[in-house]
Amino acid sequence: MIVIDEEHIFREISTKRPQSVSLNGPEGILAQVQKTAINITKKFGIPAFVIADTTWGSCDINESSARTLGTGIHFNIGHTISMDTIGNTVMVDAFDDVSFDSVAVKCAQLLKSGTVAVVTDSQHLHQIQKVVEILQKHGIKTVIGAGKGQLNDGQVFGCEFYPATSLCNDVDSYLFLGQSNFHAAGVALSTGKPTYVLDPYFNEVREISEFAELLRKKATLSIYKAAEAKRFGIVVGLKEGQLSKTVGLKFKKELESLGKEVEMFALTDITNDRLVNIHNVDAFIQVACPRISIDNKFDMPVLSTPQAQGLLRVLRGENLDEYLRLPHWL
Amino acid sequence: MIVIDEEHIFREISTKRPQSVSLNGPEGILAQVQKTAINITKKFGIPAFVIADTTWGSCDINESSARTLGTGIHFNIGHTISMDTIGNTVMVDAFDDVSFDSVAVKCAQLLKSGTVAVVTDSQHLHQIQKVVEILQKHGIKTVIGAGKGQLNDGQVFGCEFYPATSLCNDVDSYLFLGQSNFHAAGVALSTGKPTYVLDPYFNEVREISEFAELLRKKATLSIYKAAEAKRFGIVVGLKEGQLSKTVGLKFKKELESLGKEVEMFALTDITNDRLVNIHNVDAFIQVACPRISIDNKFDMPVLSTPQAQGLLRVLRGENLDEYLRLPHWL
Numbered sequence: 001m002i003v004i005d006e007e008h009i010f011r012e013i014s015t016k017r018p019q020s021v022s023l024n025g026p027e028g029i030l031a032q033v034q035k036t037a038i039n040i041t042k043k044f045g046i047p048a049f050v051i052a053d054t055t056w057g058s059c060d061i062n063e064s065s066a067r068t069l070g071t072g073i074h075f076n077i078g079h080t081i082s083m084d085t086i087g088n089t090v091m092v093d094a095f096d097d098v099s100f101d102s103v104a105v106k107c108a109q110l111l112k113s114g115t116v117a118v119v120t121d122s123q124h125l126h127q128i129q130k131v132v133e134i135l136q137k138h139g140i141k142t143v144i145g146a147g148k149g150q151l152n153d154g155q156v157f158g159c160e161f162y163p164a165t166s167l168c169n170d171v172d173s174y175l176f177l178g179q180s181n182f183h184a185a186g187v188a189l190s191t192g193k194p195t196y197v198l199d200p201y202f203n204e205v206r207e208i209s210e211f212a213e214l215l216r217k218k219a220t221l222s223i224y225k226a227a228e229a230k231r232f233g234i235v236v237g238l239k240e241g242q243l244s245k246t247v248g249l250k251f252k253k254e255l256e257s258l259g260k261e262v263e264m265f266a267l268t269d270i271t272n273d274r275l276v277n278i279h280n281v282d283a284f285i286q287v288a289c290p291r292i293s294i295d296n297k298f299d300m301p302v303l304s305t306p307q308a309q310g311l312l313r314v315l316r317g318e319n320l321d322e323y324l325r326l327p328h329w330l
Numbered sequence: 331m332i333v334i335d336e337e338h339i340f341r342e343i344s345t346k347r348p349q350s351v352s353l354n355g356p357e358g359i360l361a362q363v364q365k366t367a368i369n370i371t372k373k374f375g376i377p378a379f380v381i382a383d384t385t386w387g388s389c390d391i392n393e394s395s396a397r398t399l400g401t402g403i404h405f406n407i408g409h410t411i412s413m414d415t416i417g418n419t420v421m422v423d424a425f426d427d428v429s430f431d432s433v434a435v436k437c438a439q440l441l442k443s444g445t446v447a448v449v450t451d452s453q454h455l456h457q458i459q460k461v462v463e464i465l466q467k468h469g470i471k472t473v474i475g476a477g478k479g480q481l482n483d484g485q486v487f488g489c490e491f492y493p494a495t496s497l498c499n500d501v502d503s504y505l506f507l508g509q510s511n512f513h514a515a516g517v518a519l520s521t522g523k524p525t526y527v528l529d530p531y532f533n534e535v536r537e538i539s540e541f542a543e544l545l546r547k548k549a550t551l552s553i554y555k556a557a558e559a560k561r562f563g564i565v566v567g568l569k570e571g572q573l574s575k576t577v578g579l580k581f582k583k584e585l586e587s588l589g590k591e592v593e594m595f596a597l598t599d600i601t602n603d604r605l606v607n608i609h610n611v612d613a614f615i616q617v618a619c620p621r622i623s624i625d626n627k628f629d630m631p632v633l634s635t636p637q638a639q640g641l642l643r644v645l646r647g648e649n650l651d652e653y654l655r656l657p658h659w660l
Binding site for chain 2: 022027030031034037038047048049050051052053064065068069070235236238240243245249252263264265266267268274275277278279280
């Protein structure tokens with residue numbers, strides 16, 4: 001069950017005494033966010049608005065929406081990072097209280113020996129030490145990569161993997177705590193190492209390489225398709241932490257020097273539905289969020305930043321290389 | 331063909347000499363907006379970003395997106411209003427050069443006599459006088475309602491109909507210039523009078539009452555369905571000109587006094603896809619844009635402001651009345 005750190009929220013409200021507040025969190029925990037909003041109104045008698053727009057990460061906290069709404073405090077829930085606030089937004093933890101005890105034992109028995117690094121996402125960060133202890137008790141040498149920037153020790157985002165990639169030469173494999181194939185595939189692709197999902201709900205250990213390899217092949221195919229395009233659209237993201245205008249303009253310049261035509265676009269949510277409205281563009285490069293390109297289906301090639309770097313290499317007749325073997329896909 | 335007033339855009343850029351600009355316009359004219367962006371870059375050598383997010387009207391001009399993007403001038407194209415600017419956004423005309431000469435004659439022959447008011451949307455405003463002349467030459471008494479607020483003489487928005495409603499007692503019917511059943515149905519519902527679409531592309535005159543009546547029945551059914559709901563969600567819109575927080579909070583208070591439970595939400599685009607993520611809510615009231623409720627399909631009742639006013643009457647045991655017979659659906 002997801003447990004939101006309501007005490008943190010209540011302390012902030014007690015201190016700052018706002019007239020109203022806003023909250024948002026990813027779709028998977030929206031029911032809990034709604035309950036927290038109800039609890040706030042009961043306790044403090046102020047309106048608590050749940051912003052039900054997408055919030056994909058700490059790059060997408062809807063602070064500008066909160067500003068439009070004019071609430072006194074804005075809480076972004078469920079994206080635990082190494083900082084308590086981003087701008088005027090208060091970052092609030094939402095931890096899953098499910099136990100990894102059983103699946104950690106199962107994993108140790110499966111691996112038998114070797115050195116592993118444990119990584120996880122925001123919801124299971126508090127479990128990481130306990131899993132390390134279980135693994136070590138069963139003879140598995142276990143390490144946790146150091147955090148960097150917004151990332152805590154052992155934490156990975158969908159696009160950023162420093163605590164994994166920094167240990168690439170020191171470990172045999174990675175163990176991802178949670179259910180997210182999405183995050184685990186990112187670890188596998190950024191490190192090139194075997195990566196196992198320790199799923200506490202299914203009490204199952206699954207290797208993610210095959211799924212990750214499918215994503216990689218799809219991403220590579222898009223690069224080669226895009227190489228044949230004549231007209232490119234470069235899409236800059238309009239979410240607070242996804243604006244990479246300079247990167248977008250740099251790609252424009254480089255593609256034009258290689259004989260391509262380029263138009264510039266901006267979008268809040270980069271979806272196939274929005275892109276199909278755009279005319280006479282053979283391929284897109286979006287510099288907002290790498291996962292948009294790697295995880296979604298589009299009617300045309302839509303490259304992320306590392307894929308676009310790969311494309312430039314292909315267009316220059318260079319080797320494509322391991323374009324996803326990076327600690328940060330931006 | 332849609333003709334964007336590029337000279338207006340070029341004059342603004344020549345005067346203000348921005349480092350970059352942004353443009354946006356409704357989906358129907360996006361191809362032309364792209365061409366204008368290309369022309370700007372060719373003429374001035376600066377990046378021109380097409381913001382490809384939705385822009386439903388002068389209530390939704392994406393100024394906050396332009397601010398995020400940091401462009402020197404933001405142009406909203408195709409929503410002609412009585413003002414040249416809204417905030418820092420320059421409003422640019424986009425006129426359709428199709429002729430109404432033939433369909434106006436056809437309409438005069440069909441009507442034979444009587445008094446009509448001519449109304450239209452942004453794209454055909456420049457044709458209105460010519461159609462009046464043709465109709466009068468054929469013996470049809472023709473008037474144009476005075477503009478009000480952002481509306482020019484004879485202009486209607488999807489939600490605002492003053493140039494139509496102000497003539498309600500003086501005319502037999504309304505003629506809408508263009509292809510938009512959406513706007514024409516608004517005129518029919520807000521006035522209760524026969525309304526004809528003069529479609530210059532199909533060279534066809536069509537009465538819109540049946541379609542409008544279907545929309546009204548669907549809207550009324552939603553009110554009665556919502557009356558049975560226990561838990562309400564009130565959704566405030568996050569687009570610049572759609573924020574009606576006070577109206578939303580007023581509905582909350584009134585529904586609670588009638589024994590309903592109410593949660594507050596905020597959304598940028600109010601779609602079924604976003605609302606189905608919200609838990610334990612039986613019916614929604616959205617105070618952003620009335621057309622969202624009247625024109626779209628939702629899995630649950632989603633009432634607009636005039637429908638919510640109707641709901642309050644129903645819950646108080648009063649007569650529902652003609653809740654859409656209003657000059658402005660907000």
